[in-house]
Structures are given as structure tokens and as C-alpha cells.
Amino acid sequence: MKTCNLLAPAKINLYLEILGERFDNYHELIMVLQSIELSDYIKINFNGTQNINLYCNNLLVPLNETNIAYRAAQLIIKKFPNSLNLYGGVDIIIDKRIPVAAGLAGGSTDGAAVLLALNLLWKLDLNDYELQKLGEELGSDVPFCINGGTAIATGKGEIINPINKLDNLWIVLAKYQNFSISTPWAYQKHKEQFGKCYEKNDKKKNSNNFELLINAIDQKDGQKIGNLLYNDLEKVVLSEHLMITELKSFMEKMGGLGTMMSGSGPTIFTLCQSREQAEEIKNIIVKTFQDPNLELFISKLSSNGINNIKS
Numbered sequence: 001m002k003t004c005n006l007l008a009p010a011k012i013n014l015y016l017e018i019l020g021e022r023f024d025n026y027h028e029l030i031m032v033l034q035s036i037e038l039s040d041y042i043k044i045n046f047n048g049t050q051n052i053n054l055y056c057n058n059l060l061v062p063l064n065e066t067n068i069a070y071r072a073a074q075l076i077i078k079k080f081p082n083s084l085n086l087y088g089g090v091d092i093i094i095d096k097r098i099p100v101a102a103g104l105a106g107g108s109t110d111g112a113a114v115l116l117a118l119n120l121l122w123k124l125d126l127n128d129y130e131l132q133k134l135g136e137e138l139g140s141d142v143p144f145c146i147n148g149g150t151a152i153a154t155g156k157g158e159i160i161n162p163i164n165k166l167d168n169l170w171i172v173l174a175k176y177q178n179f180s181i182s183t184p185w186a187y188q189k190h191k192e193q194f195g196k197c198y199e200k201n202d203k204k205k206n207s208n209n210f211e212l213l214i215n216a217i218d219q220k221d222g223q224k225i226g227n228l229l230y231n232d233l234e235k236v237v238l239s240e241h242l243m244i245t246e247l248k249s250f251m252e253k254m255g256g257l258g259t260m261m262s263g264s265g266p267t268i269f270t271l272c273q274s275r276e277q278a279e280e281i282k283n284i285i286v287k288t289f290q291d292p293n294l295e296l297f298i299s300k301l302s303s304n305g306i307n308n309i310k311s
Contacts, residue, residue: 101180103263148305226258
């Protein structure tokens with residue numbers, strides 16, 4: 001094998017609850033993570049040198065050590081230095097389809113794709129668990145992105161427990177191109193405002209709704225799922241950013257199953273029963289806002305993580 005072609009899906013949060021602060025200054029979380037079909041396309045091939053080269057069609061994507069995809073390659077080289085000497089370097093080419101800095105794990109899924117590709121190209125024979133442990137060193141979302149689907153994530157988000165896969169619903173996503181939110185800022189802001197309320201143990205403050213959501217996912221009940229969407233970070237992000245609040249408020253009125261911000265934002269999504277419903281909601285948003293800076297996407301929930309496309 002000389003080349004890997006991969007689909008790297010985005011993710012949304014169906015549930016995000018902050019339980020408290022951890023010893024390592026991260027937050028203790030309980031989340032439900034969900035893959036969607038919106039994906040980056042990534043090609044990784046041998047380049048005949050000892051170098052790792054990174055390319056991307058989106059000028060907002062850094063091509064250095066701040067990019068998780070680049071750091072994923074560096075991590076593999078650090079752990080398996082003989083592989084670079086034996087097989088040589090690679091070009092990593094990212095066709096960016098997932099919006100940047102959107103709360104959709106776009107960088108994390110690219111990093112997961114690089115781990116999977118180098119595992120194949122350099123014949124490392126790492127299993128999924130070993131890849132996930134490597135992914136933890138890159139970012140909390142990376143372990144989930146490897147296998148994707150639908151999962152409960154705990155710890156700081158790196159402990160993944162797959163549940164019944166949910167792939168029967170559609171989704172409309174909206175994100176202002178020139179607007180991003182720092183994930184560390186969002187969590188720090190939440191700590192400042194609600195830190196006194198953090199519990200000292202791992203008991204869930206919103207446990208009843210969490211269990212109801214898991215049951216609704218098991219039953220693939222879109223209406224119940226939509227009613228039970230939850231994100232603690234909305235409390236701080238929406239109060240600080242009026243245009244995101246107004247966007248969410250408008251989308252909530254469009255008749256979808258439920259509307260929420262994904263992760264630390266600023267992407268707002270609405271779950272839909274069908275593609276037709278999603279198209280209708282998207283068209284109304286376009287006509288109402290008439291803002292070329294507002295990106296809109298239609299996608300479907302997915303049961304897949306990183307997918308190696310056979311060339």
C-alpha cells in the first residue's frame with residue numbers, strides 16, 4: 001500500500017454536562033457524541049523523502065505543529081522512529097469540508113485519520129484501543145473520532161463507550177465563517193460563573209434527562225432525542241454572543257426535532273426527521289438571513305468513524 005484515502009467525519013454533541021473540575025485542570029464531563037456524514041477528505045501517500053508535508057485547501061488551517069494532523073504524524077514518529085527510516089515520509093493532503101473552529105471536531109477527526117493511515121502505511125498493526133490511547137495524547141475528541149458512531153464519553157471526553165448507533169436522522173448546521181470560540185475560554189468562563197456549583201463527586205446533576213436520552217437513542221425516537229438535547233456550555237456562550245443566540249432562537253422555531261449548539265460552538269444544529277425537512281429549514285434560513293458569511297450544511301447522522309476508501 002502506497003496511498004491511503006480516507007473520509008474523516010465531523011461530530012456533534014447530543015449531550016454535554018460539566019460535572020466538575022479535575023485534578024489536571026480539565027473538566028470532568030459526561031457527553032453523548034455523534035458522528036455525522038459531513039467529512040473531510042484526506043489523502044496520505046509516500047513522498048520519497050524523510051519529511052512529513054501537510055497541505056490543505058483551506059487557508060484558515062495551519063500547516064505546522066499547531067495542526068492536530070501534523071502532531072499525529074509527529075507522535076507516531078516519536079513512538080515508532082524506525083518506521084520513518086524504513087518506509088520514509090508522507091504527504092498529508094486535507095480537502096477541508098468541515099468548517100474550521102466550529103465545535104465539530106474537524107481538527108480532531110483529521111488527526112484520527114492520520115493515526116489510522118500511518119498505522120496502515122507503516123504496517124504498525126495497532127488495534128483500535130492502541131490507536132485510541134495514542135489519540136488521547138493529541139486531544140480529547142480524537143479517541144471518539146477513530147471509530148465514531150454514537151458513544152457516551154466521560155473523563156475529559158477521552159473515555160469512550162459505544163452505544164446503539166443512531167443514523168436515521170438528518171441535520172442542518174449553521175456557522176458564521178468569520179466567527180470562532182476558544183474551547184479553553186468557554187470552559188474557563190463556565191468555571192468562573194458556575195464553579196461554586198461543581199460537585200465534588202461524579203454524580204450527574206442532570207442524570208434523569210441523560211438516562212432518558214440514552215433510552216430515546218436506543219429506541220431511535222427522534223422527537224424524544226430532540227427534546228432532550230443538552231449542552232452546559234450554551235449558558236456561557238449564548239450569554240456572551242448575541243448573534244449566536246439569535247441564530248439558535250430562529251432555528252428553534254423552524255419545526256425541527258430539536259436545536260442546540262455543538263460542543264463549545266459556535267455551530268448551531270437542528271435535528272430533522274428527513275432530508276426534505278432539513279432542506280426546507282435550510283432554505284428558510286438562507287432567505288431570512290441573506291448573509292453570505294453564514295455557512296449552512298445538510299448532513300445525516302452516521303454510524304461510521306474514519307473510513308479508509310479503497311482506491
